[in-house]
Amino acid sequence: MNSLKQIKQKISNTPRTLKVILAGVVAVVVALCAVVGYWQITKSQARSAYYTAYDAYAQEFALLERARKDARAQKAECEVNAVPDRNDCRDFLRVLEQAENIKQIAEIDDDDPTKAELYTIAADLGSDTQQLQGLNMQLAQTSAAARKNLVASSKIWRDANLKPWLDWSKNLVVSSHQLLARSDGHVSDPQTRVVLAEQVTKLETGVKNAEEKYETLMYADAKTLHESLSQLYQGTEAAATAVQASMAAFESAQARPTPVSSKTTTAKSPASSRGGKSAGGSGSSAGGATTQSGSAGAGAPSTGGGSTGGQNGWVETGSSDICGVGSGESWHEVPC
Numbered sequence: 205m206n207s208l209k210q211i212k213q214k215i216s217n218t219p220r221t222l223k224v225i226l227a228g229v230v231a232v233v234v235a236l237c238a239v240v241g242y243w244q245i246t247k248s249q250a251r252s253a254y255y256t257a258y259d260a261y262a263q264e265f266a267l268l269e270r271a272r273k274d275a276r277a278q279k280a281e282c283e284v285n286a287v288p289d290r291n292d293c294r295d296f297l298r299v300l301e302q303a304e305n306i307k308q309i310a311e312i313d314d315d316d317p318t319k320a321e322l323y324t325i326a327a328d329l330g331s332d333t334q335q336l337q338g339l340n341m342q343l344a345q346t347s348a349a350a351r352k353n354l355v356a357s358s359k360i361w362r363d364a365n366l367k368p369w370l371d372w373s374k375n376l377v378v379s380s381h382q383l384l385a386r387s388d389g390h391v392s393d394p395q396t397r398v399v400l401a402e403q404v405t406k407l408e409t410g411v412k413n414a415e416e417k418y419e420t421l422m423y424a425d426a427k428t429l430h431e432s433l434s435q436l437y438q439g440t441e442a443a444a445t446a447v448q449a450s451m452a453a454f455e456s457a458q459a460r461p462t463p464v465s466s467k468t469t470t471a472k473s474p475a476s477s478r479g480g481k482s483a484g485g486s487g488s489s490a491g492g493a494t495t496q497s498g499s500a501g502a503g504a505p506s507t508g509g510g511s512t513g514g515q516n517g518w519v520e521t522g523s524s525d526i527c528g529v530g531s532g533e534s535w536h537e538v539p540c
Contacts, residue, residue, distance in 0.1 A: 250322035257329035258311060264336040265308050271343045275300045278347045285354050285422040287361050292353035296346035303343055306336070354422065362426040366414065369433045373411050376437060380404045380444050391450035392457065400443040407436045 279300060282293035309332060312325060380400060387397055414429050421429065 250319040250326075254312070254322045254326040254329070257326035257333070258309075261309065261329045261333045261336070264333045264340070265306075267340050268303060268306065268336050268343075271340050271347075272300070272303050275303065275343055275347050278350060281354065281422075282350060284424045285358060287354075287357040287423050290353070290357045292357050293350040296343075296350035299339070299342045299346045303339055306339070358421065358423040358426060361423055362418065362421055362430075366418070366421070366426050366430045366433070369430060369437060370411060370414050370418070373407055373433055373437050373440075376440055376444070377404060377408050377411060380407075380440060383444055383447055387447050387451050390454050391447060392453040393450045396443070396446040396450045400440070400447050403436070403440040403443040407433075407440045410436045 275296070279293070279297065282297065286292055309329070317325070381404065384397060384401060384404070391397055410429075410433050414433060417425070417429070
């Protein structure tokens with residue numbers, strides 16, 4: 205208490221001028237403290253606004269990163285399954301190219317940016333965040349549209365190109381099975397049927413595979429199946445043609461008349477055979493020589509070069525009922 209009284213006493217004893225000066229100093233100090241405090245508060249608010257803006261930007265950029273990753277996969281599908289001359293991915297690829305050029309803004313590395321700088325940067329970040337949101341939305345929309353376009357174009361292509369080959373192949377499978385059944389035992393080369401059976405099995409497998417996947421086939425797979433099916437079809441068709449040719453050769457061989465086999469006989473003289481049949485045919489050589497059989501009513505054997513059994517004898521004509529008999533140079537047919 206005494207100390208407080210002493211201080212009061214000293215102040216009261218202080219000259220008025222000094223009192224005014226002291227009061228002014230105190231006022232200035234208080235004002236400066238207020239200014240500094242306000243500056244610190246507003247600076248903290250500006251920094252808080254900046255970090256809020258940057259966090260929103262960073263989150264949107266992270267979404268862009270994921271969207272770009274998915275879009276790159278969609279781009280790869282576009283490169284594989286884009287039907288020529290349809291431009292199904294044009295808009296999507298344009299937006300993706302724009303997205304790929306976006307680089308993330310780094311946090312400020314200035315230890316003491318001004319309040320104005322912080323608010324300016326925060327405002328810019330807000331604008332960048334809105335642009336990222338719009339870009340992410342465009343990327344998602346164009347990616348979905350590209351996928352839808354690819355599916356639609358793939359269906360158009362496979363209906364126009366794969367479907368006919370699928371129908372033709374099924375018809376060829378049926379006709380080939382019928383051909384295999386019809387040709388059994390009626391081919392000149394059985395190996396052709398073996399080859400056809402193998403080709404038909406392969407074609408059936410190809411048809412089944414194509415039918416199972418048909419509705420979900422994209423362009424690239426549909427094109428591969430189209431090429432495979434057309435090759436199997438052509439191989440089966442060639443094998444079927446070979447079987448038909450083998451059947452034709454077999455039928456031709458069956459329809460061809462069997463030629464009369466040649467027999468070797470010896471003309472008999474009257475002394476050795478009275479009216480008997482020789483083992484030969486109508487043509488003869490010199491006496492006792494062999495003669496070649498022919499058809500009924502064949503011409504007399506040649507007389508050049510010698511006797512024909514005294515020029516009188518019996519000669520078979522090639523028929524079991526008719527024989528040729530000669531006397532001198534006169535020959536005629538008589539029942540054997």
